Amino acid sequence: MAIRKFLSTAALAGTVAFAGLPAQAATLDDVKAAGELKCGINTGLPGFAETDDSGNWRGFDVAYCRALAAAVLGDPDKVKYVSLTGKNRFPALQSGEVDILSRNTTWTFSRDVDLGFTFIGVSYYDGQGFIGRKALGVDSATGLDGASICIQTGTTTELNLADFFRVNGISYEPVPIETNSEARAAYEAERCDVYTTDASGLAATRTTFDDPDMHMVFPEIISKEPLGPLVRQGDDQWADIARWTLNALIIAEELGITKMNAKSMAGGSDNPEVNRLLGSEGELGAMLGLDGMWAVRAIEAEGNYAEIFDRYLGTSTKLGLARGLNALYKDGGILYAPPFR
Amino acid sequence: MSDTAFHRRQAEMLPSRPAPAGQTGAVGWMRANLFSSPFNILLTLISLFLLWSIIPPAFDWAFFDAEFVGTSRDDCVGGAGACWAWIDQRIDQFVYGFYPAESRWRVNLAVLLLIPALAWVLIEKAPGARYGRWFALFYPVIATLLLVGGLGLEEVTTDKFGGFMLNLVAGLAGIVLSLPIGILLALGRRSKLPVVRVVSVTFIEVIRGVPLITLLFVAIVILNLFLPQNVSLDQLARVMIMVTLFASAYIAEVIRGGLQAIPAGQYEAAQAMGLGYWKMMRLIILPQALKISIPGIVNTFIGLFKDTTLVIIIGLFDILGQARLLQTNPEWIGEVDHETYVLASVFFFVICFSMSRYSIGLEKRLDTSGR
Incomplete structure (x- = not known):
């Protein structure tokens, strides 16, 4: 009985504290x-x-x-x-x-x-976009069937990507990476074909590559941000x-x-x-x-x-x-x- | 007939000849250590090859091909070596963080005063040690005053702390506080008083059973929701408390190991001499137990010091945070990924290696095994 009383008091106190x-x-x-x-x-x-x-x-x-x-x-x-x-x-x-x-x-x-x-x-x-090598011979994100994609984990980017590929019925191989700068480095080291993040970041990323003209930002923006x-x-x-x-x-x-x-x-x-x-x-x-x-x-x-x-x-x-x-x-x-x- | 006839007479010892040339000096050392067997020769050659293929390129990258002057990444693009041009402009932030430029002398002074304070505590025969130890005892107060402000010094909030100074402050505070707490916990865990024992065991096991990063999230994220709106515990203080508690749980176990190595005869002898619990611990048991535990304690300290980089998760910019900040700066993006980490590791290596050397020196000084 005493315990129940204590619990209900504690619950009340908790409610008040959170409501406040x-x-x-x-x-x-x-x-x-x-x-x-x-x-x-x-x-x-x-x-x-x-x-x-x-x-x-x-x-x-x-x-x-x-x-x-x-x-x-x-x-x-x-x-x-x-x-x-x-x-x-x-x-x-x-x-x-x-x-x-x-x-x-x-x-x-x-x-x-x-x-x-x-x-x-x-x-x-903003919106999520892709950057890839021109050498891939693809000029649209819908042509990326089977491509490996560098992506920052734990972001809406990851979910958007899954949605986009499911809707378009194409397959991809995610290369999950912790931070943005590592993802960029991984892309440059050719660990993935394509790198995806918010479009505001892509253009800037492209300028940091040794030879920016080898890379292109795909026209698709796959999410509203x-x-x-x-x-x-x-x-x-x-x-x-x-x-x-x-x-x-x-x-x-x-x-x-x-x-x-x-x-x-x-x-x-x-x-x-x-x-x-x-x-x-x-x-x-x-x-x-x-x-x-x-x-x-x-x-x-x-x-x-x-x-x-x-x-x-x-x-x-x-x-x-x-x-x-x-x-x-x-x-x-x-x-x-x-x-x- | 005396038996001397059977002996060759020799008035003096033959002069000692030097060892054969192949067994002394550099050649002898190499023969003994590098080329003593075919397998050893093979290992030596492989090691030489590895060194030859790693060290010259590393030096080329870090120094000979490196770019030291410039104002943005454009000055480094295309270079084969490292890009150090940012150091000139950014080193202050790597060292002091956002600490106001006009008050940075206070940080410098705090570090300068730390040197004698440490010397008086750590070096046995330092001159003036008798008064110096009082100074060292009050050093934390002086340093806090200098860093945070007060008594006429302008206040600097802890969210301005950053760079390597933040690592030093958090690390030193953790080290200084966790040792006494750890000793008490270790004694508590071996205590015969059930309440003390249960509390100590619970504390140690709970803290050790949870990753540090989880504790930090609890301190930063969850604590906020329970504290009243107008009560705000300083972010840095929360981190320091958590890091200290975490380290003290480990220290407690290290010291408990030391305590267990002390033979029961030592306890009995101390009790036979009429010493009470605290006197027995202070004069007989702990000095021996702590001596045995030195390597483990220093190991924990070094780990704690490096754990201070986790402050990044609460948005404070220690030296690694500054490194990441520069890596995402449009002026430098893409050119300083490795360089900034190299600089941070140099800072850490200097401190951690010093701690390690000091502990070796301390072990030698306290060595009573008679070897």
Whole structure:
């Protein structure tokens, strides 16, 4: 009897403890009180999160953290970067160790619904592709019957690959490898015919080969990988701030607001949407719980979406990625931010 | 007739002649060790061939064909040798991690102070050892203060720790803390008090029965879900606690081996002299048991020190983490895969080899077998 009572008390205590977890409100207040934004990033992914020679984080995902910190705290440098692996990124966000996860995370149903997170948008549309030797004489991934494929284990890449080959009714021989750089090395050492990973990584990988012209990236993209930042479910104000900071960067490109001219355009312009965004008209900032200049600071941190993309991923960088799907809807892509109204 | 007539008279000993030329010096050593039998000759030739085919290319790769200057991978592409051009720009990160550049003197000072502290503890006849040992006792406090900040020094959070400094901090803390815990556990396991014994045995067996990486995941991932929101235990502290507990379980078993080698007569003699349990252990049993256990203890320490590279799984960038970070940097990708690991292994080898040499020296010094 006593034991049963103890057990039920323990169970109740456990329930209360877990129920208490996701329902923390006012992340904004916590961030302001701490004076820094705890931003979860990758442990190292070319173009998205990397370190420069003096040890500062930089990259596409990092730039978003900086923009958000600028919007909320007024200073893009007030970010505490927490490097998270694929395994511990979700527990870290769940437990409040980070305020936001900006770590090339694919938006999927179960992550959004089941894990209790809110994806605040898509910052990069990626997909899984293949790179192979031209000497194979194959120009499409559907012709890869019987090929050996180098693949990173424990990722969605592995599952996508299985799906793709099952749907197309062709066979393959997987060569499972732990890390991306080992997979690249294995491919170069001809341990496999084809190497598959996210398309954003393939182009960069190709440039590192001794003779890039011997290799080709196949046209097929076999999966949808919409990557974006995410926050804990249950704090809608914080999710709104994060979502509209991302939207502000995208719409800034559309409206021609750049790092350089954001401040001067904030003085007022002929375009009412610019004025609403930059705070010279309306009260959009106050509705978010921020001041009127929040978007100006966010844009000034690293520039608008195009500037960020070009600096870290674009054709002028070593990665040399084209905008592709990540161009604005006007330019043939699918980036489309809702109106600031 | 005296029997001396049967002896040749010789007033002096014949001068000793040198050994035949073929048995001394380099030639003699080679004949004895390298060419003593056909089989030995064969082995020697094979070894020579292997050395000849490995060492010159290795040197070519590492030095003669290597690229030492440059600003990105473009300066290394196509070279036959190693690419060391990154060292110039990145060595600070390999050593200090993200530790703020203006505060790195604090790390340097902590390491500099470590040298006398270690010397006073480890070298028996070091001058000033009497006061020096007090300094060594307080060294952990001083070092923590220097590294983390406080008393006027700017605070540096532990997530800024990185590079080889992180390996040193985590490894040293683990080594210093796990030895006393391990000794207590070993004594506890042989204790006649049932509670103490059961607790010690349970602890040792549970910790030893679980892989270290699992313990780290528990500390990093699962602990978070149980701790209240506003309580956050420092990530590095969690790792250090887990590594220390893990190592102390192993140390306990190593020392238990030493304790079992002490004959019962030693215990009985100590008790006959009226020594209590702690005095008996401190004066009679442990000095002998620890001496026997030195190789095992140092073995565990070296393993512990290398285990500190597992901090990568919690997103801290020790020297291996920095290596991987550089390998994925677009500026260097594809050109530094081997070089960064070579650099990291050099750092580790220096420390681990020193530990090993010191333990050999210690064994010789404490050797009382009269050989």
